[in-house]
Amino acid sequence: MTIFTKFLKVVFGVTFLLFATFSIAQNRPIEDGFDFRTLPVAQPIExxxxxxxxxxxxxxxxHCHDFEPEFSAWVKRQGADVVVRKIPVAFRDDLLPHSQLFYALEALGRSDLHPKVMDAIHVGKKKMLSDVEIADWLATQGVDRQKFLSAFKSFTVISKARGTSQIAQNYRIDGVPTVAIQGKYITSPSIAGGSKTRAIDVMDYLVNKARKEKR
Known part of the structure; x- marks a missing residue:
């Protein structure tokens, strides 16, 4: 047996072990503390x-950009008793323009541009942290520059953007993307073992759990 053959056997063995471990993790029951967390204090829901x-x-x-297609597809599958909303989190003050952008688009009725903003940043390599750069890009998407700037700099939008920091603290958000269910439970691909598929399964589980608890 050559050294190369031995090396291949080791590689295949490790790969098989990792795959088997992943399969077991995916098939085991969903558990609190492993796949999701229960908040010590339930948060009020709107x-x-x-x-x-x-x-x-x-x-x-x-990671949010990577999770967006799966999350959007999951949202479309939900029943009429499920309401989904997004909350932008700025972990530093210099990132606050991203949160203002989100709420400005919401105020203008252009939340449909949400995935395009992510693509512009992660695929188009735009920073989107200055009002001028954001307004210039939005103009290419058919958004009036002055209307956007007015909304972006408005007291309402800035207050909402700054207020998300306290909400994130209340939910004990230490990373994104994170999904909260009924003000009680949080999960994410990271919490659910680094798997987007597992996170989606956990979200289904938690929605059904919340549905049963309402009865």
């Missing part, structure tokens, strides 16, 4: 009588 799902994200987060 969607009274509904199941509220919040995605905490940051436009500049590559």
């Amino acid at each position: 969607a009274k009588g509904k199941i509220e799902v919040i995605e905490f994200f940051w436009y500049g987060c590559p």
Whole structure:
């Protein structure tokens, strides 16, 4: 047996072990503390009588960009009793323009541009941290520059953007993307073992759990 053959056997063995470990992790029961966390203090929800799902994200987060297609597809599968909203998180003051951008688009009724903003940052390599750069890019998307700038600099938008920091603290958000269910539970690909697929399964589990708890 050559050294190269031995090397290949070791590589295949390690690969098989990793795959087997991953398969076991994916098939085991969903557990609190492993796949999701229960908040010590439940947070108030806005969607009274509904199941509220919040995605905490940051436009500049590559993991959020990577998770966006799966999350959007999951949202489309939810029933009428599920309300989904997004909350932008700025972990530093210099990142606050991203949160203002989100709420300015919401105020202008252009939340449909949300995935395009992420693509502009992660694929187009734009920073989108100055009002001029953001306004110039939005103009290419059919958004009036002056209307955007007015919304971006408004007291309402700035207050919302700054207020998300306290919400994130209340939910004990230490990374994004993180998904909160009914003000009680949080999960994410990172929490769920680094797997987007597992995170989606956990989200389904938590929505059903919240649905049963409402009865």
